[in-house]
Amino acid sequence: MTNYEFSNSVPKKVNDAIGEVFKAASDPEVISFAGGLPAPELFPVQEIKQATSDVFDQYGKEVLQYSGAIGYKGLREQIVDIMAERKVETNIDNIAITTGSQQSIDLTARMLINPNDVIFVEDPTYLSAIDVFKSYGAKIIGIPMDDDGIRIDVLREKMEKYPNGKMIYTIPNFQNPTGRTLSLERRKELVSLANEFGTHILEDDPYGAIRFSGEFLPSLKSFDTEERVIYLSSFSKILAPGLRMGWLVADSKFMDKFLLMKQSADLHTDNLTQYIISQFMKNNDIKQHIKLISEAYKNRADLMIKQIDKKFPEGVKHSNPEGGMFIWVELPGNIDSDELFKICIKNNVAFVSGSAFYPNKVTKGTFRMNFSNMSDEQIILGIDRMAKAIKEMM
Ligand SMILES: Cc1ncc(COP(=O)(O)O)c(C=O)c1O
Incomplete structure (x- = not known):
């Protein structure tokens, strides 16, 4: 077998967080808040x-x-x-x-x-x-x-x-x-x-x-x-x-x-x-199209935040985005969000652990939730599944 002598630009360790995200998102059983995917039903x-x-x-x-x-x-x-x-x-x-x-x-x-x-x-x-x-x-x-x-x-x-x-x-x-x-x-x-x-x-x-x-x-x-x-x-x-x-x-x-x-x-x-x-x-008027997307995402973001506030444990903090696709969540205590991800994925719900986004020192208990890509029903069910997993871990 050839032993490749890779250049210094090639990562030494394989940390394919993006690959994991797309893998999770491609399983129809999984409710995925992981990817940064737009809502496909709004593609013109x-x-x-x-x-x-x-x-x-x-x-x-x-x-x-x-x-x-x-x-x-x-x-x-x-x-x-x-x-x-x-x-x-x-x-x-x-x-x-x-x-x-x-x-x-x-x-x-x-x-x-x-x-x-x-x-x-x-x-x-x-x-x-x-x-x-x-x-x-x-x-x-x-x-x-x-x-x-x-x-x-x-x-x-x-x-x-x-x-x-x-x-x-x-x-x-x-x-x-x-x-x-x-x-x-x-x-x-x-x-x-x-x-x-x-x-x-x-x-x-x-x-x-x-x-x-x-x-x-x-x-x-x-x-x-x-x-x-x-x-x-x-x-x-x-x-x-x-x-x-x-x-x-x-x-x-x-x-x-x-x-x-x-x-x-x-x-x-x-x-x-x-x-x-x-x-x-x-x-077409692209501004009109963007307006349509923004309205849909607002509804999803509002719903996700409402469910997080209702279902996640006390002391949880989250961002309040005025646009875009993501909410950032910080859990109280010292929960390892990589471990939480493993439990959640077994329960058919996915997010991206905060550890993927820190260039150096990881802040524990943090993760990213995407709200643009799932329906209202999936948001409600997915947050229920996550809340259960978080309570289990705590
Ligand atoms: C902050 C940021 N920059 C760049 C990109 C890459 O986007 P593009 O599809 O335009 O290459 C993304 C994709 O999610 C992103 O979130």
Whole structure:
């Protein structure tokens, strides 16, 4: 048998939390609050089918050809308008289309991180971003959060300790995994801290459009006067994740290099799908579609929170998301949520243990619950099953 000599980018230990999540979600018996999956019944299947047919009628030969790394101009023009609604003024030359925002995270990390470079992240944070940063050899410094997002006071302390820190990675809206949102004041403070220390900010915003309560908050990019913020978003949560379509907004100095990296990764993002999404947005009002999703998710989030408050033991804490897909739960005592997961999965209910989301030291008794992907009946039954397992463990 061959003994592969893997590079340092390949994880030494296999910790396939995502694989576990999808495995759990694919068993029809299991009520899964685990994945970050949108509600499939809200996918606009007929409209996407129609857009596909329109694209083939109008641009058949063009869409089947190779094209430029930056992406389809028509789609980038539409994204300029989406960004304007998010209070970011930009133009088509500063927008690149990527294969989901996951690719933007990967390529940006590849561009900015040398082995042992320090990067600052929310603690806990998106697990696939942790995997990417680790694969480039980053030293990841987790910054604790409270209900208003990342703690700026602690971030400042750590930045003073590591003044050459390369990047702050943040998910300001309805964060994965906590569902928390960075307050307006902290957004401004974060950007001015980055200016003070000469650090980049990677603003990852796949969920911001799915706001179902509270006030709209401008992105960090809108406060960026020194071109430090690299902004990412995606059609995964507002349309469909299987399309694998995201975008990156950055200044031209970054963009020139980014396109070289993009080219070496996959030449360009799937041309056909770019045209389909563009056509979908010509045929339909995507804002209306997002409104529909947001309303459905609000009902599910409200129901999940009501059931948690009613059924989980006293002393349990949870976030109160104003959008997105996740609720973060903290149990009292010293419960090991990895063990809880094992019991729950035997009882056909799944979540993601908090341990997956902490880059360094795990806080026990924490876990992420997804509310977008299950029906009301499944939410009620699933919380009952979890409550029983938690009581058993306590
Ligand atoms: C915070 C965050 N960033 C990026 C992604 C990747 O999204 P995409 O499907 O656009 O690659 C996800 C997916 O769940 C996410 O939660």
